[in-house]
Amino acid sequence: MLRLHTNVYAWPPAAQSGPTVTLRSAEFATHGGLAGGPPLFTTPLPVAFEAMQAALLALPRSDAEPDGFFLVTGGSGDTFWRLNGHMHEFDSEGGGDAMHRVELNGECPADALDAVLRTMGWPSTELAFELVQEGVTLREPDFRRYAESPPEG
Template identity: 45%
Template sequence: MPYRFHANIFALPLHAVAGERFALRGVDVQSLRASAFDAFLPMTFEEAYAALAKLPRVDIEPDGFFVISGEVNGQRWQLNGHLFDFGDRLHRVELHGDCPAESLDAILTCIGWPATPLVFELVREGVALDEANFRWFAAAAATS
């Protein structure tokens, strides 16, 4: 699979700055620092839910938990996800699993990407990355 990861996905806060560079799973990445991931994604929970529900092979529950899966070249992939909102705005999406790049792009489109820059907080590693660094990491994780 092209990508393997467990990440919380937020809108990029305006106050985010470049953090330190280091190797993560053999990939040189540039981290991001922010006092808080307090920017909201550009839609409501309900709008993201409705967009995700239109994707093929998705099972989405009213609480925002969803599973999407498929097969590429005889290889099965699956992502588990969860929408999180505060008030009437979507705050973040948690995604865990593996998938081809096109499937990740389809999910990200449902939450405002590419118009909204995103930050990817790696759950196990405790590191926040911009999109390019996240994709490098997720691709390397898929091969390890």
């Protein structure tokens, strides 16, 4: 089961390698911007708000609200999982209905995460995963390894 709270963006072309950090008792390579802070997330996801919303509603046991909130659930026996999220459009001029980012939070199996990521244009679009509480940006393989790791404490 994956445990996550992340913002998902299209990979920023100017992202640079950052420091290695220890999270959940494992080492992860982070990525940042040219000036050393977080990457500049200005590349839109390759899907419009309405298209992503329709794709989410096509998933089993899902709901998507007009404000961009969505929920996908599942389970078997005593195991229940849920992944909720919020779709955010670009607010800038000329952004149209381009998706800026998607916040994801919850616990789910990898195939459920994959189904939600496909609604964002993955795997043909490389994604960046900004861990909300930790404040670091990871590439997909490190993000999956992080999400699979048991939380500390």
